[in-house]
Amino acid sequence: MADNSGWGLGAAGDAGARTSGAQQEYWFSLRLRVDAPAQLWQAAALRCLSQSDLSQDEVEDLIGPIEDPSIADCLMMLALPERIPGCTRLDTTLQPVAAGEPAPMQECRDAVE
Numbered sequence: 374m375a376d377n378s379g380w381g382l383g384a385a386g387d388a389g390a391r392t393s394g395a396q397q398e399y400w401f402s403l404r405l406r407v408d409a410p411a412q413l414w415q416a417a418a419l420r421c422l423s424q425s426d427l428s429q430d431e432v433e434d435l436i437g438p439i440e441d442p443s444i445a446d447c448l449m450m451l452a453l454p455e456r457i458p459g460c461t462r463l464d465t466t467l468q469p470v471a472a473g474e475p476a477p478m479q480e481c482r483d484a485v486e
């Protein structure tokens with residue numbers, strides 16, 4: 374059996390034993406091209422319906438109708454988990470990128486490197 378003790382995956386009593394007092398912040402960037410808006414909408418609608426008590430009309434209010442989906446809202450619904458254990462979401466940004474334009478977060482990534 375592999376020794377996972379360095380990962381904090383030991384016995385149940387060890388959970389959280391390897392925590393650091395220092396908080397760290399990170400930028401996480403993901404660039405996508407939407408090839409099938411209707412497929413994106415269907416996945417977002419299924420996520421909405423499975424994780425809440427929303428009606429189909431309320432889902433359409435949230436992410437738009439399948440014929441004219443709100444791409445940004447659909448992406449946010451699918452790309453962001455409800456919560457990442459051990460983390461606090463500080464900011465969320467979603468911006469469309471014009472063809473040939475550099476990614477908006479490029480300067481932040483370069484500053485970290």
